[in-house]
Amino acid sequence: MPTCDHCGSHVSEHFARVFADERGRVLACPNCSANAGIAEVARRRTRTA
Incomplete structure (x- = not known):
């Protein structure tokens, strides 16, 4: 199951x-980004990672 690397959400x-x-x-998903x-x-x- 893939997850967001930023917040860990599925x-x-x-x-x-x-x-x-x-x-x-x-690196971004609907739970941690608009x-x-x-x-x-x-x-x-990606630029800052």
Whole structure:
């Protein structure tokens, strides 16, 4: 079961396929980011990680 690497919440397989980075990490999810900004938050977290 995929989880958000930032907050640990469960995410669906489909969500992980769409929003995971090239290593399969999900850096933002609806529980820890605004839905409209998930991709942008994930990009920012990737830069700082």
